Amino acid sequence: MSGDDDPDAQLLAGVGRNDPEAVRQLVARKLPRLLSLAQRLLGHRGEAEDLAQDAFIRVWKQAAHWQPGGARFDTWLHRVALNLCYDRLRRRRDDAPAPDDETSDPIDPAPTPERALLDVQRGQRVAAALAALPVRQREAIVLQYYQELSNVEAAALMQISVEALESLLSRARRALRAQLIGDTTE
Amino acid sequence: MTPDRLRTLLSTYGADWRRWPAGERDAARALLARDAAAQQRMLDHAAQLDEWLASYAVSERIVAGASTTLRARRERAWWWRGAGLAAIGLAGSLAGAWGVSLALHDFGANPGDWPLRATAFSALPADWSDE
Numbered sequence: 001m002s003g004d005d006d007p008d009a010q011l012l013a014g015v016g017r018n019d020p021e022a023v024r025q026l027v028a029r030k031l032p033r034l035l036s037l038a039q040r041l042l043g044h045r046g047e048a049e050d051l052a053q054d055a056f057i058r059v060w061k062q063a064a065h066w067q068p069g070g071a072r073f074d075t076w077l078h079r080v081a082l083n084l085c086y087d088r089l090r091r092r093r094d095d096a097p098a099p100d101d102e103t104s105d106p107i108d109p110a111p112t113p114e115r116a117l118l119d120v121q122r123g124q125r126v127a128a129a130l131a132a133l134p135v136r137q138r139e140a141i142v143l144q145y146y147q148e149l150s151n152v153e154a155a156a157l158m159q160i161s162v163e164a165l166e167s168l169l170s171r172a173r174r175a176l177r178a179q180l181i182g183d184t185t186e
Numbered sequence: 187m188t189p190d191r192l193r194t195l196l197s198t199y200g201a202d203w204r205r206w207p208a209g210e211r212d213a214a215r216a217l218l219a220r221d222a223a224a225q226q227r228m229l230d231h232a233a234q235l236d237e238w239l240a241s242y243a244v245s246e247r248i249v250a251g252a253s254t255t256l257r258a259r260r261e262r263a264w265w266w267r268g269a270g271l272a273a274i275g276l277a278g279s280l281a282g283a284w285g286v287s288l289a290l291h292d293f294g295a296n297p298g299d300w301p302l303r304a305t306a307f308s309a310l311p312a313d314w315s316d317e
Contacts, residue, residue: 036244126242145200145239151207162207169198173235180238 008073009066016064027056033074033147034081040142041085043131051084078147078157082139089135129179137172140165187213189221193228201233 011029014022034055038048058080066073130138136158143154144165155165192214199205203215218225 032244039244040242122238122241123243126238130242141239144205145236148205151199166194166198170194173197173200176239177235181234 006068006072006074009068012063012066012073015059016066023060026059030059030074030077031056034077036146037078037081037142038085040127040130040146041082041138042088043127047088051081051088054084055081075153075157078143078149082157125180126176129176132179133172133175137168137175140168141172141176144169187217189217189225192217192225196228196232200236200239201229202236 008026008029011022011026015026031052034052035048038051039045042048042051055077059077062076071079130141133141139158140154143149143157144151147154149157151162151165155162158165160168187210191210195206195210195214199207203211206214218229
């Protein structure tokens with residue numbers, strides 16, 4: 001999709017004019033998606049928040065110079081966030097990707113304590129299973145499943161073909177199934 | 187759409203047809219509708235993993251916390267930018283005042299040579315009738 005029908009273009013123009021309301025709306029619209037991407041790729045809440053802030057700093061700098069008609073803003077923002085994720089993952093490449101205390105509360109409070117506890121436990125298991133995936137498989141599942149990007153958009157962001165994306169997704173889901181459900185068939 | 191391709195879609199994109207490639211959705215759903223019983227096991231299989239993945243949500247509380255931090259950081263940045271502009275404005279005012287003071291300053295010229303409100307053209311004769 002080109003930037004001609006970019007749903008964020010008007011908001012971005014407002015940010016470029018330093019309109020506080022446009023800034024507020026853009027943060028409200030994009031922050032959950034940025035945190036969603038970063039937390040699931042990095043598996044670390046604090047790092048995800050830092051990354052979101054770094055990404056928004058780039059948005060503030062870019063907004064006044066944004067040229068409609070090129071890439072969609074959301075695609076550009078995902079590209080920025082992915083690059084920031086890569087930087088962080090590279091820096092800790094040799095570390096074990098175990099979730100720490102800060103990933104212990106990624107779930108919204110549920111109506112009952114029992115249900116909340118169950119959700120937290122399930123969320124923690126998914127976080128751990130995602131963290132155990134090879135980076136490219138994790139990236140594929142986060143972009144396609146959690147960020148709800150189309151296969152074409154996700155493949156373009158990862159700079160691979162749709163067929164290669166499907167292969168990564170299929171292997172990722174098989175590994176997650178084995179981790180979470182103990183089932184190796186798909 | 188073949189049963190094999192449908193199986194690939196389910197194992198790749200999950201049970202929710204809205205996540206399937208746009209160009210294949212209709213054909214895949216038609217195949218599912220025609221042969222629901224045969225495909226149901228695969229569908230359930232994929233839905234089971236989808237349900238697990240959906241349980242890993244990003245908390246609204248985390249979003250709210252990050253939003254507050256972000257707003258504070260941006261407001262701080264704006265404050266510093268405003269303070270910077272004010273400082274530039276102040277520096278400009280001071281420079282202007284200094285320039286004006288230089289322009290008005292009497293650099294020790296002899297009052298006898300430079301009468302009050304004299305200009306560089308003051309020495310020119312006012313009466314050019316003899317030329």
